[in-house]
Amino acid sequence: MVAGARAMPLVEISELQVEFGRGIEAVRVVDGVSLSMAAGETLGLVGESGSGKTVTALSLARLLPVPPARYAGGAIRVEGREVLSMSPREVRRIRGGVVSYVFQEPGTSLNPVLRVGDQIRESLRLHHPEADTEAEVIRLLAQVGIAAPAHRAREYPHQMSGGMQQRVMIAMALASRPRLLVADEPTTALDVTIQAQIIDLLRDLKGRLGMAILLITHNLGLVGDLADRVAVMYAGQVVEEGPAADLLRRPGHPYTRALIQSVPVLGETRARLPSIPGTVPQPGAFPSGCRFHPRCAIARPECRGRVPELVAAWPGRRVRCPYAGTGGGEVCSGSA
Numbered sequence: 137m138v139a140g141a142r143a144m145p146l147v148e149i150s151e152l153q154v155e156f157g158r159g160i161e162a163v164r165v166v167d168g169v170s171l172s173m174a175a176g177e178t179l180g181l182v183g184e185s186g187s188g189k190t191v192t193a194l195s196l197a198r199l200l201p202v203p204p205a206r207y208a209g210g211a212i213r214v215e216g217r218e219v220l221s222m223s224p225r226e227v228r229r230i231r232g233g234v235v236s237y238v239f240q241e242p243g244t245s246l247n248p249v250l251r252v253g254d255q256i257r258e259s260l261r262l263h264h265p266e267a268d269t270e271a272e273v274i275r276l277l278a279q280v281g282i283a284a285p286a287h288r289a290r291e292y293p294h295q296m297s298g299g300m301q302q303r304v305m306i307a308m309a310l311a312s313r314p315r316l317l318v319a320d321e322p323t324t325a326l327d328v329t330i331q332a333q334i335i336d337l338l339r340d341l342k343g344r345l346g347m348a349i350l351l352i353t354h355n356l357g358l359v360g361d362l363a364d365r366v367a368v369m370y371a372g373q374v375v376e377e378g379p380a381a382d383l384l385r386r387p388g389h390p391y392t393r394a395l396i397q398s399v400p401v402l403g404e405t406r407a408r409l410p411s412i413p414g415t416v417p418q419p420g421a422f423p424s425g426c427r428f429h430p431r432c433a434i435a436r437p438e439c440r441g442r443v444p445e446l447v448a449a450w451p452g453r454r455v456r457c458p459y460a461g462t463g464g465g466e467v468c469s470g471s472a
């Protein structure tokens with residue numbers, strides 16, 4: 137590479153707009169999202185339910201059903217290629233070949249009548265027919281920390297615990313050797329101790345395989361030690377983005393700050409965990425001006441009318457609030 141030249145991002149989403157429904161009934165659920173990921177990087181995508189995290193992630197491999205979905209604007213480049221204008225054949229190469237997904241409910245994603253080994257072979261057959269062997273299935277199961285993998289490969293999903301099923305889902309996703317693993321709430325359906333094990337596994341795989349991970353979760357605490365960067369979504373938009381450690385230590389946007397404050401701290405007893413007041417706005421009924429204004433602790437009268445841009449607030453940090461670190465004073469000065 138030429139000295140000083142920047143490597144091409146693995147993923148570059150620019151001003152993405154996604155709608156559901158048609159004509160005047162159309163509702164925009166993702167509204168101008170721009171995000172990029174470098175090869176090998178882990179990006180945590182956080183935000184409350186309905187903020188558009190999954191829709192954004194599914195758009196990467198054009199996995200939304202069209203209709204009712206419609207890509208209404210913007211661009212998505214994966215390894216430099218524009219996904220939204222690709223032929224169906226090219227998109228199939230992106231799915232699995234470059235981007236693989238692991239979802240929340242492993243039990244519902246696995247086929248109950250197929251042995252788990254056969255399900256992994258199916259994924260191999262699709263993406264790497266030359267590696268479609270028993271040995272590769274066993275290697276993949278061992279890679280995700282499943283003991284006695286040869287024995288486990290012959291089991292059916294119902295013979296496994298939820299944590300084990302999620303490991304199988306991750307093995308299936310890895311079968312295609314993706315450059316980007318999208319893990320959408322991969323631990324939400326699991327017990328707390330199993331959650332920690334799956335996060336450990338993702339950290340281990342990230343180190344060993346060097347693949348990028350898009351980790352989607354409601355829980356900022358979860359991304360704290362896994363993500364390199366964090367993007368926070370609210371009402372279909374990114375409201376803050378930056379290096380994980382810095383953003384968690386010095387949240388700029390009042391919404392990020394409120395999210396962090398609602399994460400329980402181990403060993404700390406509080407009479408009541410603060411929750412964010414008000415309710416998450418529904419697409420089609422987003423508030424005017426700053427979409428967070430009805431719930432914002434430091435809202436000013438002008439916030440109702442003025443639409444804030446996502447702008448560089450500090451080096452490497454973008455925030456969609458002109459008062460981050462100024463009028464709110466305490467907004468930026470506190471620790472997570």
Ligand SMILES: Nc1ncnc2c1ncn2[C@@H]1O[C@H](COP(=O)(O)OP(=O)(O)OP(=O)(O)O)[C@@H](O)[C@H]1O
Binds near residue numbers: 183184189192354
């Ligand atoms: N197939 C669909 N048809 C209509 N609306 C949809 C569809 N899929 C998603 N939406 C809407 O798009 C919005 C964003 O949904 P999305 O699933 O991306 O949220 P999310 O941030 O992933 O939430 P969660 O944390 O609950 O998973 C929601 O209001 C949702 O109701």
Ligand code: SF4
Binds near residue numbers: 429434435444
């Ligand atoms: S623009 Fe106003 S309402 Fe929105 S986050 Fe900033 S201070 Fe709060």
Ligand SMILES: [Mg+2]
Binds near residue numbers: 191320
């Ligand atoms: Mg989701």
